[in-house]
Amino acid sequence: MAETAHGVGGLKYDHSKRARPPEINVLIALVLIVLVFEALGALLMDQSFLFDTRDRFDSIFNKARLKIIILQVAIIGIIALGVTQVIITGGIDLSSGSIVGATAMIAMSFAQVAEVNGSPNPKAIFGPWAMDLPVTVPILVGLACGVIAGGINGVLIAYTKIPPFIATLGMMVSARGVAKWWSKGNPISFPTDEYAAIGAGMTPVFIFIFLAILFHFILKYTVYGKHTYAIGSNEAAARMSGINVARHLVLVYTIAGVLAALAAVVLSAKNLTAQSGMGIMYELDAIAMAVIGGVSLSGGRGSIIGTCLGALIFGVIISGFTFLRLDAFYQEMVKGAIIVGAVVLDQWRQQRNANKS
Amino acid sequence: MSEIVLKTEGLTKHYGGVHALQDADFELKMGEHVAIMGDNGAGKSTFVRQITGVERRTRGKILFYGKEVNFDGPLDAREAGIEAVFQNLALADDLDVPDNLFLGREIIKFNLGPFSILDYKAMRKATQEALVRTAVKIPNIRNPIRNMSGGQRQCVAIARTATFHSKLTIMDEPTAALGVQETAQVENIVRTLKEAGEPLILISHNMRQVMDLCDRIVVFRRGRIVANLKKEETDGQDVVAYITGAKTQPEYEGAA
Numbered sequence: 001m002a003e004t005a006h007g008v009g010g011l012k013y014d015h016s017k018r019a020r021p022p023e024i025n026v027l028i029a030l031v032l033i034v035l036v037f038e039a040l041g042a043l044l045m046d047q048s049f050l051f052d053t054r055d056r057f058d059s060i061f062n063k064a065r066l067k068i069i070i071l072q073v074a075i076i077g078i079i080a081l082g083v084t085q086v087i088i089t090g091g092i093d094l095s096s097g098s099i100v101g102a103t104a105m106i107a108m109s110f111a112q113v114a115e116v117n118g119s120p121n122p123k124a125i126f127g128p129w130a131m132d133l134p135v136t137v138p139i140l141v142g143l144a145c146g147v148i149a150g151g152i153n154g155v156l157i158a159y160t161k162i163p164p165f166i167a168t169l170g171m172m173v174s175a176r177g178v179a180k181w182w183s184k185g186n187p188i189s190f191p192t193d194e195y196a197a198i199g200a201g202m203t204p205v206f207i208f209i210f211l212a213i214l215f216h217f218i219l220k221y222t223v224y225g226k227h228t229y230a231i232g233s234n235e236a237a238a239r240m241s242g243i244n245v246a247r248h249l250v251l252v253y254t255i256a257g258v259l260a261a262l263a264a265v266v267l268s269a270k271n272l273t274a275q276s277g278m279g280i281m282y283e284l285d286a287i288a289m290a291v292i293g294g295v296s297l298s299g300g301r302g303s304i305i306g307t308c309l310g311a312l313i314f315g316v317i318i319s320g321f322t323f324l325r326l327d328a329f330y331q332e333m334v335k336g337a338i339i340v341g342a343v344v345l346d347q348w349r350q351q352r353n354a355n356k357s
Numbered sequence: 358m359s360e361i362v363l364k365t366e367g368l369t370k371h372y373g374g375v376h377a378l379q380d381a382d383f384e385l386k387m388g389e390h391v392a393i394m395g396d397n398g399a400g401k402s403t404f405v406r407q408i409t410g411v412e413r414r415t416r417g418k419i420l421f422y423g424k425e426v427n428f429d430g431p432l433d434a435r436e437a438g439i440e441a442v443f444q445n446l447a448l449a450d451d452l453d454v455p456d457n458l459f460l461g462r463e464i465i466k467f468n469l470g471p472f473s474i475l476d477y478k479a480m481r482k483a484t485q486e487a488l489v490r491t492a493v494k495i496p497n498i499r500n501p502i503r504n505m506s507g508g509q510r511q512c513v514a515i516a517r518t519a520t521f522h523s524k525l526t527i528m529d530e531p532t533a534a535l536g537v538q539e540t541a542q543v544e545n546i547v548r549t550l551k552e553a554g555e556p557l558i559l560i561s562h563n564m565r566q567v568m569d570l571c572d573r574i575v576v577f578r579r580g581r582i583v584a585n586l587k588k589e590e591t592d593g594q595d596v597v598a599y600i601t602g603a604k605t606q607p608e609y610e611g612a613a
Contacts, residue, residue: 222472223463226452230460233449240431240447241461251471300451 022294022301022349026309029292033313037320049323065323067202069315073289074208075270077311078263080286081215082150082256084307087290088219089252090232090299091157091164095171096260096286099149100279101179103264107142108188108274111135111195123189125182135194142265143258149175150257154250172283179276189273199270207266211259216304228252232299288339289314296346310342360387361423362525362556363408368417370403377403379580381417385525388554390547392567395577395600401560404577405527408558409441410434422524438524442514442531454498455484458517487520491546508539515546519555526550527558532566544570564593576600583609 037049050062079096086093112121114131121131149171156167197203219225227248230238239245263282268274293310295302317338321331363385370378378400385391393401407414410428419426421437428434431441448457459480466476484498493512495505502510511531518526528547532540547570550557561567567574568588576584576599584599584606598604 218472221474221477222469223465223475224471226456226460226463226475227471229451230449230456233451234447237447237449238460240435242432242435243461248471300449 023303023306023309026292026294026306026313030309030313030316033316033320037316037323040320040324044324049320065319069312069319070205071202072318073311073315074204075263075267076282076285076314077208077289077308078204078211078266079260079282080289080307080311081211081304082259083283083286084290084293084295084302084304085215085219085228085252086164086256087287087295087297088228088232088299088302089249090235091249091253092287092297093153093168093253093256094165094283095149095153095168095175096256096263097279097282097284098172098175098179099146099257099260100264100267100282101276102149102175102182103142103145103261104268104274104278105179105182105188105276106145107138107261107265108191108268109183110141111138111191111269112188113190113192116190121190123187125188132192135192135198138191138195139198139265142261145264146258146261147254148257150254150260151250153257154253157253158246158249176276176280179278182276185276187273187275191269191272195269196272197269199266199268199272204266204270207262211262212304212308219304224248224251229300232301234300284339285314285335288335288342291339291346292342294346296350297343298346298350361385362387362389362421363558364420365408366418366420368404368407368419369415370400370407370412371415376580378407378414381577381582383575383582385556385558388551388556389573390551390557390559390571392571392574393558393560393577394562394564394567394574394596398579399577399600400580401577402529403580405441405529405558405560408434409439409527439527440518440521440523440525441527441529442511442518443529448502448510448514450503451501453501454488454495454513455480457502457513458484458487458520462521483520487516491516491519491549493542493546506539508535508542511535511539511543512546515543519546519550519553523555525556525558527560529560530562531559532561532563540566564596567596568593578602578605581609585609 034050038051041047041049048062050065079100083093083096109125110130110133112124112131114121114128116122124131153164153168153171156162156170157164198207219228227238227243230241230243231245231248235245264279267278289310290302290307291297291310292313293302293306293308295306295310317334318331321334361384363383365381365383368378368381368383369376381400381404383404393404395401403412406412408419410431410433421439426437428437434441449460452460455477463473464476464479464483465473467474481498488495488498491512493516495509495512502513505513515528515531532543535543544566547557547559551570559567559571572588574584574586574588574591574596575582576586576596578600583602584596584604586596586599595604599606
């Protein structure tokens with residue numbers, strides 16, 4: 001018996017009956033998926049998926065593959081951190097992919113070098129005044145793009161009361177238009193070394209991990225986090241309790257926009273170029289990471305830890321398919337199925353909860 | 358005991374052509390627990406909605422602690438010190454008990470504007486104290502509200518009003534959906550409020566409960582107040598007679 005007289009008023013409280021955190025289930029799913037790929041690898045490929053089976057004893061894991069998995073999801077993971085917060089308030093953000101495109105173009109044009117191999121930069125957008133600027137300029141310009149785009153989303157949703165789906169759908173189309181208009185569709189290339197360093201090597205992963213820890217803390221231990229959950233849980237109750245719901249929503253969508261902009265800076269720095277088509281479908285991948293990680297589309301539930309695990313599941317599946325040498329077409333088909341599956345699971349969870357009480 | 362907490366003069370609310378509330382003159386003294394009774398559609402809830410700022414009155418005056426008030430919304434009323442526990446509870450299902458108790462007025466450890474850091478420990482402690490004070494029994498306060506019974510949720514909602522020493526508590530049928538034990542628990546909280554001298558307006562259809570908990574009974578009928586009865590001078594049958602329209606107090610004659 002695990003009963004203790006822990007409760008207020010001496011009521012018995014059974015610790016063993018406490019609901020386990022949903023993140024545990026996501027972690028179990030992650031391990032199971034890895035095991036499936038291990039089994040398929042042993043059967044079909046005659047090699048291990050994650051473990052180093054060659055005769056070197058310097059490492060247990062296949063470091064190269066682990067690196068690729070994390071690097072693949074780091075940039076979309078940054079977007080997913082913001083999308084997680086939006087979904088917890090009961091909203092949705094479809095615009096993050098387009099914000100990535102627009103921000104990458106605009107930020108990159110402030111990060112260009114004046115000369116490439118002795119001749120003037122062939123992809124120059126502005127005159128000489130915008131060449132060889134300190135790296136803080138493109139970063140700040142990029143973040144400002146995020147503030148503007150996210151802020152517009154937030155103001156539309158909070159003050160005109162249109163559904164988040166519509167508001168961010170509009171931003172998705174418009175921001176993509178901005179991305180194409182900015183350089184008339186031409187790619188923007190040749191960034192300064194300092195700018196390129198943002199996306200070099202494992203730096204994107206470190207940025208992602210830093211931001212994940214930061215927002216985990218913010219959601220869990222600050223008033224901002226508490227109000228985010230409260231609004232998603234019961235907006236009327238939040239309003240009755242004195243929370244300025246409109247102002248809070250503007251803040252949440254602005255933060256989501258800034259995180260998408262940061263992802264754009266990292267992505268353009270990593271690719272050493274910006275194109276108007278950058279970030280297409282990223283919003284859906286980011287939403288999928290959050291939903292796979294247990295963030296409920298009806299709001300109020302989810303966590304940064306869950307989203308990070310969701311991102312890892314995402315990365316494992318993509319590199320698992322590459323490992324099994326399956327075509328990219330199959331990846332997309334299965335990705336779609338996984339997103340739908342995660343939402344179905346979420347629905348089941350909610351119905352089970354409703355039946356219990 | 359003479360100070361008047363709430364006074365309404367000629368409070369009237371029309372919904373289009375429907376006179377939902379007509380010239381209600383009502384008074385509540387310090388430390389007094391008053392019950393509002395009446396049939397469905399008699400104007401009880403309409404009356405409460407005017408006081409708590411949920412709706413704007415058609416005409417009439419509301420005086421709160423002697424001062425005339427015009428609430429723009431429920432938030433205004435709450436800031437003035439009127440706490441209402443409604444039937445459809447205003448709780449965030451995914452948060453636990455301390456989070457709900459302190460929602461919108463969190464205890465802060467370190468002020469960073471919207472990113473101020475929460476003092477969970479202090480909030481948990483204050484929650485424990487509030488629950489002990491109101492004798493609310495909840496097995497685990499860190500359980501999300503979602504997992505609790507209707508009675509426990511109601512108790513949390515009521516404990517919230519008790520925690521912040523509101524100047525006036527209004528309960529709209531707090532036990533309508535509750536079982537026997539849960540009803541008893543809510544009634545116990547009401548008694549603690551009485552001992553603490555906190556004024557209360559209770560809307561209820563339950564005659565035993567009203568007779569048990571309140572000092573005075575105000576009866577509404579067809580949008581008008583038809584009786585103002587001291588508990589000692591009346592009984593259940595008498596009140597029913599007023600509710601159904603068999604009787605009307607002389608001073609309210611001509612009203613209905």
